[in-house]
Amino acid sequence: MKQLTVELGERSYPIYVGEGLLNDIAATLGKHRIGTKSPLLLVTDEQVAKHYLERVKGLLEAGGYKVATAVVASGEKSKSLSVLEDIITVALEAGLDRNSAVLALGGGVVGDLAGFVAASYMRGVRFVQIPTTILAHDSSVGGKVAVNHRLAKNVIGAFHQPEFVLYDIATLKSLPDREVRAGLSELVKEGFILDREFVEWCDANAEKLLALDSAALEHALYIGCGVKAKVVSEDEKEGGLRAILNLGHTIGHALEAVAGYGELLHGEAIAIGMVGAARLSAKLGNPASIASETERILRQFGLPVRIPRHLDTDAIMGAMMHDKKFTEGSMVFIIPKDIGEVEINRSVSSVWVREVVDSLKEGE
Amino acid sequence: MKQLTVELGERSYPIYVGEGLLNDIAATLGKHRIGTKSPLLLVTDEQVAKHYLERVKGLLEAGGYKVATAVVASGEKSKSLSVLEDIITVALEAGLDRNSAVLALGGGVVGDLAGFVAASYMRGVRFVQIPTTILAHDSSVGGKVAVNHRLAKNVIGAFHQPEFVLYDIATLKSLPDREVRAGLSELVKEGFILDREFVEWCDANAEKLLALDSAALEHALYIGCGVKAKVVSEDEKEGGLRAILNLGHTIGHALEAVAGYGELLHGEAIAIGMVGAARLSAKLGNPASIASETERILRQFGLPVRIPRHLDTDAIMGAMMHDKKFTEGSMVFIIPKDIGEVEINRSVSSVWVREVVDSLKEGE
Structure with a gap:
């Protein structure tokens, strides 16, 4: 097992990365002073539930916890206020109180959604991230939680840091091939932002990563989470630096919005967006x-x-205008100055953006 | 004009109390570095809109601000996730960005709702409270914002402090008589919590307050806000002390929930609740x-x-069980030990609570 810390003063928390960590989930909760008196809420999606819900629930109950569960439909559409309200109904009916914790078992959608439940339920309860996808290494670290509005992604949310992140790489073995590739997109992104050496390592180990080799995954997630943790530690609330994590996201989010959330996976859209930024x-x-x-x-x-x-x-272009990374009308982009080095450019010409979008169309 | 400060380190902010302060709203925003480049969102309700919307919008526009407006139905029912989503639609369509501010012009419902919009829009934008009721002196200070769930009040929300609170007591003159009385209930409550002298002053000046005498109101709001500010400064996130502000609220919230939000005004329910606590x-x-x-x-x-x-x-009794002020099954009450002095009692017998509820029934 590898462990790293997101340094945020009194809100600091560890990330545990390793194979089989889920087996110790109850003990890990206990170590983080999440007691058994108040019920837990375990949020997951239908896909993940098939593989892990009964097992995780069983492990928690064996540890003495009362567990309420909310299983949402898989996919971005569950990141809505109406699904949030449904989950809060479950929480209230199960008697969750201020000492309860919400556990997000799943990918980025589940983490963002369950995280905003935790941020807003009774004005904030504790929260644990248990990512089950490679992609979620990014969203599970840093405390950005949100649901979508029909006009824009992630526009209703909060900064709400978890108590800890538990990354059991055994759960990645059941991922569909396409999701593996999309997850690796965001993982390589961490290198493109500020770790050229990691990009080179990924380049050399692409086959192992695609084959879900345990040692390679553990190393890559450890380094990838480390980049994320470092940036978040320096800029928790996205005052400036943290925006660099959005490399590829301005175009990427717009593609997802226009494609209607689903045609392109997030990591795929980000891959295209990274080429656009370059x-x-x-x-x-x-x-x-x-x-x-x-x-x-x-x-x-x-x-x-x-x-x-x-x-x-x-x-x-219209979807980008709605994106929250626009400030006072000027277009903000994260621009790679080299492999492993980026800058925030706040005055990118929208004419250039349009030219790049056109140049990226299939068949051009 | 009187001014006091809610001391919260870097999140400290002033409360301005005085007659005619709305006339200077644009200058006051400027003083607080809320610039004219990004649009403002002015949230109010139908009742307040009739009296003040055009005037406030005009004052802001004369000061160079672009102003989007969201007018919600008057009353507690507007504190819902669906109304929140509608307001966020307005915000997105008006192009509100991270440098924008949300202005709450109205009573506690508008403040709580607009405050949660500000807390969650793009994970948090700035927020200004312009209370137009006496009751709102309480909710407008302290940063507790929320909407309701059908099963419980204020259960979906955040702590989000305003940039400033602007209390123009001229706006109180248009309040219906019943709302004046209900507002004074919560104002006297501040005295019952920790200022016996203020309770005595209210007792001696009840007629003036009921007649909306300007000097009496300015004094009472200044003292009432001061009690609230003092408690909030010592315990921003309701870790302990802040709970004393909930004197009368455990029974009061339950009465509001059972009566179906509307039959009893909040201040009326709290008045009954304070007698219950006593x-x-x-x-x-x-x-x-x-x-x-x-x-x-x-x-x-x-x-x-x-x-x-x-x-x-x-x-x-059932509604109280859903109330978020219950922790791990025991009943928490704010108990007056004397006039102007309270304690938090975490082990009040539910049998006693039931006896008190029965004893308070009309005609008993």
Whole structure:
């Protein structure tokens, strides 16, 4: 098992990464002073429930915990206020109180949703992240929780840090192949942001990672979570630096919104967005090799690097205008200056963005 | 004008109390570094909108601000996730960004609702409280914001402190008589909690307050807000002390829930609840005179001190079980030990609570 800490003063918390950690979930809760008197709420989705719900519930009950469960539909559509309200109904009916904790067992959707339940239920109860996807290494660290509005993603939420993150890499073995690739997209992203060495390691170990080799996954998640933890520690509430984590997200979120949440997985949309950011970088005077190298590495992981032809450029540009990363009308982009180094550019010309979007259309 | 400060370190903020302060709203926003580049969202209800919306909007626009408005139905029913979602639609369509601010113009419902919009929109934007009722002196100070769930009040929310509270007592002059009385209930409550002298002053000045005498109101709101600010400064997130502000609220919230939000005004329910808490105090061995004195003073303000006969005791007890002020099954009550002095009692027998509820039924 590997352990690292997200340093946030009195809100600091550990991330545990290793195979088989779920077996000790009850003891780990106890170690974090989450007692058995108040009921727990275990939130998961239908897909994850099939594999792990009964087992995790059983482990918790064996540890003396009362456990209420909320199983939501798999996919981004569950990140809504109406699903949030349904989960809060479960919480109230189960008698959750201020000493209770909410456990998110699943991917990023479950983590974001359950995290906002924990942030808002009785104005905030404790929260534990148990990510079961590679992608969720990113969303499970850092305390950003939210649901979507029909006009924009993640626009209703909070900053609410978990008590701990428990990453049992055994749970990754049941992931569909496409989700593995999409998860690795966000993991390599952490390297593209500020760890060239990690990008090179991923490049050299792509096959092992795609084959879900335990040692490779443990190392990659440890390093990836470490990058995330470092950035979050320096800027908890996204005052500035933390925005660098959004490399590829401005275009990526817009693609997801226009494609209607589902056609493109988040990690796939981010892969395309990272290539877009690298092409913007070239327009800003940086070497064109950043874009070609980014594209080459992402292709190695079987990730898409082109925008599906039927997605309308105007619609994509419009979706970006609704994105919360716009401030006072100017377009903010995270721009790679090199592999493993980014800058926040607050005055990217929307004309250039449109040109890059067009250049990324399939078949161009 | 009187000014006091809620001391919360870097989140400290002022409360301005005085007649005609709304005239300077634009300048006051500017003083608090809320600039004119990003649009403002002004949230109010239909009743308040009739009197003040056009005027306040005009004052803001004259100061160079772009202003989006959301007018909700008057009353507790607007404190719902669905109304919250509607307001966020307005915010997105108006292009509110992270530098925007949400202004709550109205009573406690508007403040709680708009405050939770501000807390959750893009994970938190700035927030200004402009209370237009006496009752709202309590809810507008301290940063507790929330909406209701059909099973419990204020159960979905956050702690989100405003940038400032602007209390223009001119806006109180249009309040219906019943709301004046209900507001004074919560104002006297601040005295019952920790300022005997203020209770005596209220007792001596009841007529002036009921007649909305400007000087009396300014003094009473200044002192009442001061009590609230003092308690909040010492315990921002209701870890312990802050719970004393809930004097009368355990029974009061249950009465509101059972009566179906509307039959009893909040301040009326709290008045009955304060008498209930005082009667529980007698059962705990304190002088019975606390209850009779509490009742006498509240009657002077024309407030109800008995539970409407048709409200079922079992339903009232059941509603209390859903109230978030229960921890691990034991019943927590704020108990007056004297006029102007309270204690938090975490082990009040539910049998006694039932006896007190029965004893408070009209006609008993």
